[in-house]
Amino acid sequence: AQTVTQSQPEMSVQEAETVTLSCTYDTSESDYYLFWYKQPPSRQMILVIRQEAYKQQNATENRFSVNFQKAAKSFSLKISDSQLGDAAMYFCAYRSPQGGSEKLVFGKGMKLTVNP
Amino acid sequence: ETGVTQTPRHLVMGMTNKKSLKCEQHLGHNAMYWYKQSAKKPLELMFVYSLEERVENNSVPSRFSPECPNSSHLFLHLHTLQPEDSALYLCASSQDGWRSEQFFGPGTRLTVL
Numbered sequence: 001a002q003t004v005t006q007s008q009p010e011m012s013v014q015e016a017e018t019v020t021l022s023c024t025y026d027t028s029e030s031d032y033y034l035f036w037y038k039q040p041p042s043r044q045m046i047l048v049i050r051q052e053a054y055k056q057q058n059a060t061e062n063r064f065s066v067n068f069q070k071a072a073k074s075f076s077l078k079i080s081d082s083q084l085g086d087a088a089m090y091f092c093a094y095r096s097p098q099g100g101s102e103k104l105v106f107g108k109g110m111k112l113t114v115n116p
Numbered sequence: 117e118t119g120v121t122q123t124p125r126h127l128v129m130g131m132t133n134k135k136s137l138k139c140e141q142h143l144g145h146n147a148m149y150w151y152k153q154s155a156k157k158p159l160e161l162m163f164v165y166s167l168e169e170r171v172e173n174n175s176v177p178s179r180f181s182p183e184c185p186n187s188s189h190l191f192l193h194l195h196t197l198q199p200e201d202s203a204l205y206l207c208a209s210s211q212d213g214w215r216s217e218q219f220f221g222p223g224t225r226l227t228v229l
Contacts, residue, residue, distance in 0.1 A: 004158070033215065035217075037220075042222065043204065043222050043223045044220060044221070044222045044223075045206065045208075045220035046220070047217050047218075047219075050217065052215070091158075091159065097215075103161055103164070103172060104159075104161065104218060105158075106158040106159040107158055108156065108157065108158050109158070
């Protein structure tokens with residue numbers, strides 16, 4: 001079974017600085033999707049960025065980028081120029097293509113605080 | 117209304133009550149999900165419906181009963197719950213297919229007394 005590990009339960013960053021959130025996963029599959037979701041205090045979970053495993057190029061979305069290391073099974077999220085609105089819980093998630101399953105496997109999450 | 121909506125946003129119930137959570141998606145998706153989010157635990161997938169058929173049930177106790185009358189609506193019927201069932205219940209929807217992004221609702225904060 002796939003597992004997703006976010007080893008740091010909390011992090012903080014100064015506004016305008018850069019922060020990296022770590023995520024590792026375990027799988028025997030060769031193709032899959034990885035996601036970072038953000039859950040602000042209002043509780044609506046929103047997708048930040050996603051990466052398909054067969055694509056070697058790291059995904060980027062404006063100030064958000066990932067460092068995808070397939071061999072190491074590592075999928076970290078870098079937030080550049082941090083803003084107060086980036087404060088939230090961040091969840092790393094894995095999705096398998098197997099058997100038509102829609103299942104997302106989530107990590108425990110990491111609370112990011114942005115200090116003004 | 118846009119996106120995925122959930123009602124009620126907060127619910128307090130006793131262990132002998134029967135209540136229902138409602139989810140509605142306005143995105144034209146054909147797959148819907150129930151997740152349970154407890155403090156300090158990963159999100160747990162409870163149920164998946166694809167084209168109104170239940171395709172996954174993650175060993176959820178029978179005191180939770182889902183219903184998907186059509187592709188836009190999903191219910192979670194609750195009866196004789198336990199205090200440990202207190203959690204945030206999140207609904208999500210997506211297009212069918214593993215490459216599709218899941219869109220989440222704001223959740224229902226459930227407290228069982």
